[in-house]
Amino acid sequence: MSRFKLTALSDMLSVDTGADRVVPPTGFTARLTIFTSGAMAFLAVFALALSMASGRLATNWRDALAGSATLRISAPAGQMAAQTERALAILSQTPGVAEARALSPDEQRALLEPWFGPDLPVESLPVPQLIEIRETGEGYDGDGLRLRLQAELPGAVLDDHTRWRRPLVEAAGRLKILGWLAIGLIFGAMGAMITLAANAALAANAQVIQVLRLVGATDTYIARAFVRRFTIRTLIGAFAGVLAGLLAVLLLPSAGAEAGILTGLRFQGLNWLWPFLVPPLAAVVAFAATRWAAMRVLEDLS
Amino acid sequence: MIDLDEVGYSYGGGELLTGISLRLAPGSFHFLTGPSGAGKTTFLKLCYGALVPTAGHVRLFNQDVRELSRDGIAFARRRIGVVHQDCQFLDHLPLAENIALPLAVSGQDRLEAQANLKELMGWVGLSDRTGALPPELSGGERQRAALARALILSPDVVLADEPTGNVDWEMSQRLLQLLVELNKMGKTIMIATHDLGLIRAAKSHVQARVLRISQRRLQLAGADL
Numbered sequence: 001m002s003r004f005k006l007t008a009l010s011d012m013l014s015v016d017t018g019a020d021r022v023v024p025p026t027g028f029t030a031r032l033t034i035f036t037s038g039a040m041a042f043l044a045v046f047a048l049a050l051s052m053a054s055g056r057l058a059t060n061w062r063d064a065l066a067g068s069a070t071l072r073i074s075a076p077a078g079q080m081a082a083q084t085e086r087a088l089a090i091l092s093q094t095p096g097v098a099e100a101r102a103l104s105p106d107e108q109r110a111l112l113e114p115w116f117g118p119d120l121p122v123e124s125l126p127v128p129q130l131i132e133i134r135e136t137g138e139g140y141d142g143d144g145l146r147l148r149l150q151a152e153l154p155g156a157v158l159d160d161h162t163r164w165r166r167p168l169v170e171a172a173g174r175l176k177i178l179g180w181l182a183i184g185l186i187f188g189a190m191g192a193m194i195t196l197a198a199n200a201a202l203a204a205n206a207q208v209i210q211v212l213r214l215v216g217a218t219d220t221y222i223a224r225a226f227v228r229r230f231t232i233r234t235l236i237g238a239f240a241g242v243l244a245g246l247l248a249v250l251l252l253p254s255a256g257a258e259a260g261i262l263t264g265l266r267f268q269g270l271n272w273l274w275p276f277l278v279p280p281l282a283a284v285v286a287f288a289a290t291r292w293a294a295m296r297v298l299e300d301l302s
Numbered sequence: 303m304i305d306l307d308e309v310g311y312s313y314g315g316g317e318l319l320t321g322i323s324l325r326l327a328p329g330s331f332h333f334l335t336g337p338s339g340a341g342k343t344t345f346l347k348l349c350y351g352a353l354v355p356t357a358g359h360v361r362l363f364n365q366d367v368r369e370l371s372r373d374g375i376a377f378a379r380r381r382i383g384v385v386h387q388d389c390q391f392l393d394h395l396p397l398a399e400n401i402a403l404p405l406a407v408s409g410q411d412r413l414e415a416q417a418n419l420k421e422l423m424g425w426v427g428l429s430d431r432t433g434a435l436p437p438e439l440s441g442g443e444r445q446r447a448a449l450a451r452a453l454i455l456s457p458d459v460v461l462a463d464e465p466t467g468n469v470d471w472e473m474s475q476r477l478l479q480l481l482v483e484l485n486k487m488g489k490t491i492m493i494a495t496h497d498l499g500l501i502r503a504a505k506s507h508v509q510a511r512v513l514r515i516s517q518r519r520l521q522l523a524g525a526d527l
Contacts, residue, residue, distance in 0.1 A: 022403070024394040211390045214352075215451065216380035217407035218373045302372055 022212060023205055023225045029197050030233055036197070037237030037282050038244070040190040044183055044282075045245025045275045049265045051179025056268070058172035061165060067139075069160040071100075071131040073153065083153055084129050090148060091133060096140030103130045190234075190282060191289040198230055198293040209301060223294035227287055234286035238279040246275055303328055303363060303459055303490055304349050304382075310357030311344055318344050320357070322520045324513070326459060326492060331485045331508050333501045334494040335523060336515035342494040343387065345515060346461050349492070350382045351375040363458075380408050383452030385462035389444045391436035398423065398432035401451045408455060418454060426450045426480065441468035445477055459490040466500055474500055482507045 071091070075083045084102050091100035103111075105122045108130060112120055142160055149156045202209070212222050254264050267274065304326040311319045318341045326332065326349070334342050347353040348360050351367045360367045362378040370378065391400045398419060399406075405415040423429050426446040431439065439447065445465055452460055462481065466474030478500060485491045485508055495501065504510055512523040 021395065021399070022392060022406070024392075207390075208392060211392055212403070212407060213376070214379070214384055214386065214390060215404040215407055216376050216455070218376045220373075221407050298372070 020225055020228055023201075023208055023229065026201060026204065029201050030229075033194060033197050033230060033233040033286075034237035034240075036193045037190060037234040037286070038241035040186050040193075041238035041241025041278045041282055042245040042248070044186045044278050045242055045249060046265075047179050047182040047186060048274055048278075049249050049267060051176050051183070052267060052271055052274070053265050054172050054175035054179055058169050058176065061168050061172060066165075067135045069133040069135070069142075069158060071133060071149070072128045072157045072159065073131065074126075074128045074155045074157075077126070080129055083155065084131070087131055087149070087153055087156055090145075090152065091131070094140050094145055094148075096136050096138055097133055098136045099132075099134040101132050103132060187281065187285050191285045194230055194234060194286050194289040195293045198226055198290040199297065201226060201230075202294060202297040206301065209298070219295060219298045222298060223291055226294050227290045230290040231283050231287045235279050235283040238282035242275050242278050246272070305361040306348065306355075306358065307361070308358035309348060309355045309360055311341075311348060311353060312356045317518060319348075319515070319520075320518045322358070324520060326490050328458070328490055329485070329488050330490050331482075331504075331510040332492040333504070333510055333512045333523075334492060334515065335496060335498065335501065335512065338496060340515040341518065342496075342515055343463055345520070346384075346463050346492070346494055349461055350384055351378055380404065380455050381458050383455070383457035383460040385445070385448045385452045385460070385465045387463040387467060389436070389448040391444070391447070393436050396433045396435060397428065397439065397447055400436060401447055401454060404451060404455045410455075415454075418456075422450045422454055427476075442470070442473035442476075445469055445473070446480075449477065449480060453484070457489070459492070460484060462491070462493045464495055464497075465493060466495065466497055471499075475503065478504055479507075 071087055073080065073083050073087055088100055088102065091097050108127060109118075109120055109122045111130075112122070112127070142158065146158050149158060209222055249266055252265050254266060306322050306324045309319065309322040310317065322345070334345060336342055344353065348355055351360070351362055351370065354360075354367055362370070362375075363381060365374065365378070367375065391397075392403070395403075401423065402415060402419050405418070420429075423432060426449060428443060428446055428450065431443060431447075434443075436444065436447075445468065449460075449462070449465065452462075460481065465477055465481070469477065474497070481491050481493065482504065493500075501510070501512055514521050514523040
């Protein structure tokens with residue numbers, strides 16, 4: 001089956017200007033096909049950029065927040081230092097914890113600064129003490145640590161970030177899938193539009209088809225004239241659309257270093273090459289759509 | 303070559319042809335006559351597989367048309383040259399390309415094709431019209447071009463539907479002479495025409511069988527011809 005399709009593809013695209021010339025040139029459908037494939041390729045580049053940016057976002061969020069946790073100690077002011085010491089001691093004994101460090105008042109003030117301003121007297125307020133935990137590669141037993149903390153330091157709460165990290169990573173993952181779905185829909189719509197244009201061209205050339213059949217043309221020969229034409233037009237349009245799309249992506253503002261775990265829409269590194277797969281894929285879609293339309297019309301006309 | 307066995311053809315509930323049996327033997331010459339609307343064109347279309355009979359069997363080169371795929375019919379048509387009533391050209395292509403169309407669709411060798419084309423255009427007297435577009439041709443030139451196109455693949459059978467319908471007497475005699483020459487080369491010829499003068503003129507040059515379609519049936523024409 002695949003061999004047949006490859007043979008049909010090479011037959012259809014083989015250099016035969018004769019097969020091309022038998023169909024009169026039609027400027028309107030030519031321009032329509034080029035415009036459609038160009039517009040679709042332009043959108044496909046953006047969908048691809050969105051999908052890849054979402055993938056990067058999911059990875060960034062996963063990587064940036066994985067391997068760290070926060071221990072929050074709430075205790076009366078007089079017991080805070082002792083409980084912090086005890087928590088650090090417990091953490092130093094816990095397998096899988098690489099480092100545990102109590103945040104200084106300045107660091108805690110910096111964390112609260114966006115909400116309360118720069119002059120917050122952290123020392124005089126009942127602000128919980130935060131301990132930053134770094135895991136080893138193997139990680140620690142979260143449930144076991146929680147049980148021990150509950151027994152020895154009832155006011156301590158372990159937050160391993162899973163609670164809010166997971167939905168963000170899931171959202172980014174779904175956005176990535178949505179991007180690929182959009183690409184699929186774009187190619188589907190492109191195929192549908194090319195089928196309509198090919199149908200119109202075939203209907204307009206019913207007399208040409210009749211003459212070709214009279215002189216012994218096979219369906220493959222007749223279809224080839226239309227398929228070649230639509231495939232080449234789609235390839236040209238899609239290539240122009242990709243170039244325009246890449247230029248537009250290039251002109252988008254970069255996320256920059258201050259974006260932190262956020263990411264821009266621009267492609268990165270070798271990923272700039274991915275959009276160049278769009279024109280050949282569009283040509284394959286055009287080939288399949290036109291061939292299907294041509295064979296169906298030729299069957300109806302027989 | 304082409305065999306019709308008890309062939310009938312109905313369309314839209316009406317019977318156009320019925321009980322037709324005929325064998326087009328190699329090298330034979332047939333005229334098909336009858337009044338306008340009698341079914342001459344339908345009969346010819348059955349002979350080259352453009353229509354499939356609703357009764358009986360049509361065999362093209364020993365193959366039943368019902369058992370032939372569309373490609374099979376296309377291959378059979380390359381052995382049957384058809385001169386259509388209204389010529390049927392591709393108006394956007396120059397005359398030489400129109401005549402060479404059967405060569406193009408059958409993927410014949412291009413150099414050999416060019417030699418055949420030049421010779422054939424000279425034979426039908428259109429050497430100086432190779433670049434003309436079909437709408438620029440006179441009726442006689444169109445008919446001769448249609449004949450040239452029908453012959454370019456050197457078919458075994460030539461079916462001509464009213465080939466002299468749009469030309470004057472002198473041109474019709476010239477076209478007839480070309481067809482007679484072809485028959486002498488061994489080609490099987492069938493000409494559908496309502497021009498009895500043409501048939502009478504041909505009988506002095508070739509031994510032709512004259513058939514008439516009357517009341518949906520095929521009959522051997524009488525001695526009046």
